[in-house]
Amino acid sequence: MPKALRRPPQLRGRIFRGSIAISRGLLTRNDLRSSAWRPLFRDVYADARVRVTHRIRCAAVGRWLIPPGAAIAGRSAAAFYGCTKPAPSDPVDVLVPSGTRIGPATGLRIHHGEVDPGDTLHKAGLRVTSPARTCWDLARWLDVVEAVVVIDTMLSSRLTDVSALREYALSRAGRRGWRSLLRAVDLADAGAESPQESRTRVRLVLAGLPRPQTQWVVADQGRFVARLDLAWPELKVAVEYDGLWHNNPEQLHRDRRRLNQLLGGEWLVLHVTAKRLRDDFDGFLAEVRAALRARSRSGQ
Structure with missing residues (x-):
């Protein structure tokens, strides 16, 4: 045996x-x-019977693997705030004060930088970067689209707000990353309801399109008709992201039919999927641009 x-x-x-x-x-x-x-x-x-999550790995790092003054940061801090869902195996982001030595460690992504008073706080017994500092680090460490994806969620969770983030950036004018944070904040929107909606919106805006409204409610004589992910209401053009919850073809069909029936010919609704964003964003961008141009010419 x-x-x-x-x-x-x-x-x-x-x-x-x-x-x-x-x-x-x-x-x-x-x-x-x-x-x-x-x-x-x-x-x-x-x-081995414990379900190991990224948050649990962060707790282990904070307790045993980083020096005093260091903190869980970036996407890992955002995960502690409930704003990201990293895979359990993803590296843990750690912010270490400048001048503090720490050796490389498998499973950690170590960043050195100045840590100001108020930049860290204790959450569930763990030192984590504050919401504002987390957003600043995200803007410095990620490309602008992915930074805004997380900042959108932090704004919608009311962990911080646009004014506070702008003030934080301006108070650090001249330091590396302050302009990156301002740019990300200018693109952020607390109305976003999913990472893919954020990615869609930011990529459209960076491509030169007018900024759309998020979660736009369409009503008819005070009666709710529909809520649209992204909308240019003055032109009655909208974009709907078809997400993972549409794994049932019948549900996807019902949702699209509902939008078509409710909005009819008054609104032009363009649908996009993760595959389209990944493989044919230029084609989708051309369709949105053409729709906006056509409605502008028609005086919609």
């Missing part, structure tokens, strides 16, 4: 340092190599 896996009750359902478990006589090095335990980082293990 195979040897029973050794699972000390003190470690069940826990994240722990392997070296500490060994020093206390709870496990041996051979025990740690068994399927009972899952390595997360060097010398950090989890009970």
